[in-house]
Amino acid sequence: MDEFKKMMVLVWEYGKYYFNNPPQTPDQFGELTEMANGILKLQKPNTKEYTFVKNMLIATNDYIDSDWREKNLK
Secondary structure: OHHHHHHHHHHHHHHHHHHHOOOOOHHHHHHHHHHHHHHHHOOOOOOHHHHHHHHHHHHHHHHHHHHHHHHHOO
């Protein structure tokens, strides 16, 4: 259970970072995407933990992408 909590915190901190430091340019948004890739690299590929973190990051990125586009590409 502790491992699950650690994985949730990683993704939570990533989302929190977006809201506390919203990117202003596409390049800054790209840096945020690289941050997500770095989080995923912390997990061993082809494990259930990797799959879980990957899916959580995908969901978070979908929301962040939608929110950022709505606010910045008008």
